[in-house]
Amino acid sequence: MQIPNSIDEVQKVLGDTGYVCGRALATVVFLSLRLGRPLFLEGEAGVGKTEIAKALATCLGRRLIRLQCYEGLDASSAVYEWNFPAQMIAIRTAEAQGNADRDLLNQELFSPDFLIERPLLQAMRPDENGAPILLIDELDRTDEPFEAFLLEALSDFQVTIPEIGTIKAPEPPIVILTSNRTREVHDALKRRCLYHWVDYPNFQREVEILNSRAPEVSETLSKQIVAFVQSLRTEDIFKKPGVAETIDWAKCLLALDVIDLSPEVISDTLGAILKYQDDIAKLQGSEAKRILDEVKSSLDAA
Numbered sequence: 001m002q003i004p005n006s007i008d009e010v011q012k013v014l015g016d017t018g019y020v021c022g023r024a025l026a027t028v029v030f031l032s033l034r035l036g037r038p039l040f041l042e043g044e045a046g047v048g049k050t051e052i053a054k055a056l057a058t059c060l061g062r063r064l065i066r067l068q069c070y071e072g073l074d075a076s077s078a079v080y081e082w083n084f085p086a087q088m089i090a091i092r093t094a095e096a097q098g099n100a101d102r103d104l105l106n107q108e109l110f111s112p113d114f115l116i117e118r119p120l121l122q123a124m125r126p127d128e129n130g131a132p133i134l135l136i137d138e139l140d141r142t143d144e145p146f147e148a149f150l151l152e153a154l155s156d157f158q159v160t161i162p163e164i165g166t167i168k169a170p171e172p173p174i175v176i177l178t179s180n181r182t183r184e185v186h187d188a189l190k191r192r193c194l195y196h197w198v199d200y201p202n203f204q205r206e207v208e209i210l211n212s213r214a215p216e217v218s219e220t221l222s223k224q225i226v227a228f229v230q231s232l233r234t235e236d237i238f239k240k241p242g243v244a245e246t247i248d249w250a251k252c253l254l255a256l257d258v259i260d261l262s263p264e265v266i267s268d269t270l271g272a273i274l275k276y277q278d279d280i281a282k283l284q285g286s287e288a289k290r291i292l293d294e295v296k297s298s299l300d301a302a
Helices: 007-016 023-035 050-059 075-079 084-096 102-109 119-124 144-156 187-191 203-213 219-232 243-257 263-272 277-283 288-299
Strands: 039-042 064-068 080-082 115-117 133-137 158-161 167-169 172-178 193-195
Touching: 007 023, 007 050, 007 172, 023 050, 023 133, 023 172, 023 193, 039 050, 039 064, 050 064, 050 172, 064 119, 075 080, 075 119, 075 167, 080 084, 084 102, 084 288, 119 133, 119 158, 119 167, 144 158, 144 187, 203 219, 203 243, 219 243, 243 263, 263 277, 277 288
Parallel strands: 039 172, 039 193, 064 133, 133 172
Antiparallel strands: 080 115, 158 167
């Protein structure tokens, strides 16, 4: 599929994949695609930053290449590495055959046959379906040296392998970077991107998202689920549940044939929406009943 021609079309094609997208986010996605600029998405965990890359790959028919960031990630791990076991086998085979031409052996050992391509190098390769989508996920988990390397790689869309040379993308990939903001990403990298803060959706949009991702859940239960989760986000808890947790909880309740929320059901399934024991302990019992009573009263009054 070609790049969408309008913001409305971006919303439609993403919606066709099950991703309910607000106009502000659709606008920055459209501009990123139209201008060929990397898109930097920040927000709490579970609000749909990673999912938008998956949705774009699906609706555009492009390959999705994901670089999952972690502490200690370096350039070589993100770009390439040599297949050391295969190189050792080649060396021993050459020795057994009495091959004494070391220069020729070195050329063979550091040829593309022994090269293991990692996400950044994969994204530089041509693709018959068009430039791939490169998802650099949770960039805030890495450190500043990797950011500096990434800044250079995204400037020219090329990487250098000392033994082979420079490899430049014939067509720049569609780049999406995400951050949960556990630390600040350097301004120099942000300036090369279009930026958008992905916030928790409002009530109506989250209901739409839930209906899209779990259509089997009844309208009444969907509204109860969303209202309860949104109330939880106002509580003093360590980790607020994201939209991903809303969807997971709905599917759990569906599997249990629940048609109406009750304090007992909430107590039994809190692990689907809260991931820390202190939060679960705080919300069990009378506290969960209090929130549920407020939610149902609010929905009845609406």
